[in-house]
Amino acid sequence: MRNVTGVVILLVSVAAAAGFQDDKEKLRQGLKDTEPTREWIYDDLGAGFAEAKKTGKPLMIVFR
Amino acid sequence: MSEFVTVRAVQAWGLDLSLFQFDGELTMAVMFLNADKTIYGRYGSRADKKSSRFFTTAGLVKAMEGALELHRAVADVKKSLEGKKGKAPVWKTPEQLPALKGRPNIKPADGSRGGCVHCHQAGDGEAWSMRMAKKKVGDDLVWAYPMPDAVGLAMDPDERAAVKSVAAGSAAQKAGFKDGDRIVTMAGQPIISIADVQWVLHNAEVPGSVAVEVKRGEATESLKLALAGDWRRAGDFTWRVIVWSMRHRLVGTEPLSAADDAEKRTLGVAAADMAIKVKGLPPSWVKEKAQSGFQPGDVIVQVDKRKDLVTESRMLAYLFQEVPLGGAATFTVLRGGKREQVVVKMQW
Numbered sequence: 001m002r003n004v005t006g007v008v009i010l011l012v013s014v015a016a017a018a019g020f021q022d023d024k025e026k027l028r029q030g031l032k033d034t035e036p037t038r039e040w041i042y043d044d045l046g047a048g049f050a051e052a053k054k055t056g057k058p059l060m061i062v063f064r
Numbered sequence: 065m066s067e068f069v070t071v072r073a074v075q076a077w078g079l080d081l082s083l084f085q086f087d088g089e090l091t092m093a094v095m096f097l098n099a100d101k102t103i104y105g106r107y108g109s110r111a112d113k114k115s116s117r118f119f120t121t122a123g124l125v126k127a128m129e130g131a132l133e134l135h136r137a138v139a140d141v142k143k144s145l146e147g148k149k150g151k152a153p154v155w156k157t158p159e160q161l162p163a164l165k166g167r168p169n170i171k172p173a174d175g176s177r178g179g180c181v182h183c184h185q186a187g188d189g190e191a192w193s194m195r196m197a198k199k200k201v202g203d204d205l206v207w208a209y210p211m212p213d214a215v216g217l218a219m220d221p222d223e224r225a226a227v228k229s230v231a232a233g234s235a236a237q238k239a240g241f242k243d244g245d246r247i248v249t250m251a252g253q254p255i256i257s258i259a260d261v262q263w264v265l266h267n268a269e270v271p272g273s274v275a276v277e278v279k280r281g282e283a284t285e286s287l288k289l290a291l292a293g294d295w296r297r298a299g300d301f302t303w304r305v306i307v308w309s310m311r312h313r314l315v316g317t318e319p320l321s322a323a324d325d326a327e328k329r330t331l332g333v334a335a336a337d338m339a340i341k342v343k344g345l346p347p348s349w350v351k352e353k354a355q356s357g358f359q360p361g362d363v364i365v366q367v368d369k370r371k372d373l374v375t376e377s378r379m380l381a382y383l384f385q386e387v388p389l390g391g392a393a394t395f396t397v398l399r400g401g402k403r404e405q406v407v408v409k410m411q412w
């Protein structure tokens with residue numbers, strides 16, 4: 001019984017994890033964005049400016 | 065690309081409009097900045113319904129190279145970049161625009177395509193908000209981000225800001241521009257793209273003149289581009305999203321088109337006068353539309369005392385800028401061989 005319960009809990013957890021999406025991920029999927037070959041900061045200008053400050057690189061912000 | 069921090073912004077909720085000023089009606093717009101919010105430049109241009117012809121990989125790469133050059137020399141060029149930041153806006157974020165209040169998508173993005181603030185809503189929202197507040201709506205809000213063609217410059221989309229040709233008799237020709245000139249600075253700002261040229265034109269004082277430096281072969285030439293009062297009005301903004309609401313709310317029609325000279329002769333309209341054809345009326349699901357009484361087939365030959373509004377752009381601009389909210393415009397139309405009048409109240 002414990003094993004079955006454990007399996008159920010595991011399956012539910014996996015399903016929950018697979019189902020859990022933050023708003024950004026939902027937006028990305030809703031827009032059918034494909035994953036680029038390098039990491040783009042997605043819809044977070046604050047994170048972009050922070051990364052630019054940290055790295056000393058300029059920002060290229062694409063509004064689309 | 066690896067020399068940049070790349071950010072994709074897909075919605076405009078909370079967008080700081082004092083910093084992020086660009087043509088929001090593009091299918092894609094790019095801004096290059098430093099971490100301290102110094103703006104290096106912009107990329108992305110559109111002249112008409114063919115939205116992609118000014119977007120080229122070559123042009124974007126050249127703009128990126130230009131941004132990197134400015135970044136490497138930022139201590140030396142910082143002062144010259146100050147003009148790349150616009151004037152403080154009346155409303156700081158799109159959601160503060162009165163014209164957008166109550167619209168179902170004006171909220172933080174909810175993950176659906178329709179559930180987010182669109183970039184174009186910042187621009188057309190500002191224009192409608194100014195009208196609603198009965199403030200003057202300047203040409204900069206109606207003929208926004210004019211293409212260099214408006215002053216007679218046809219640009220090469222594969223270069224930063226290279227002149228392909230100069231229109232005869234244009235402001236650019238009078239300033240001394242030549243085919244092949246590469247624009248280096250305008251109004252003291254380093255230019256890395258056609259969008260940067262548009263930025264300077266968009267913000268230019270009128271009447272006035274803009275100082276331009278061009279590279280012509282190995283030489284640098286200094287030019288002065290004089291801008292007369294109505295220089296923007298040579299352009300056509302009817303490809304813009306705002307025009308749908310203008311047509312619906314101010315005229316109560318679908319797209320309008322100007323009769324050509326042969327049609328004008330048949331109609332008995334002078335070649336220099338307006339003849340704007342009503343082709344259709346909005347579908348029933350369009351709620352915000354003037355109950356105007358136009359019929360498909362009507363030809364508008366006068367609005368109030370004006371017969372010179374020869375394009376849809378000019379007519380819509382006249383209504384938007386000069387017939388106030390709460391007022392009315394009287395249209396003279398040709399219908400079935402007769403002249404009739406249609407009075408439209410401005411409810412928006």
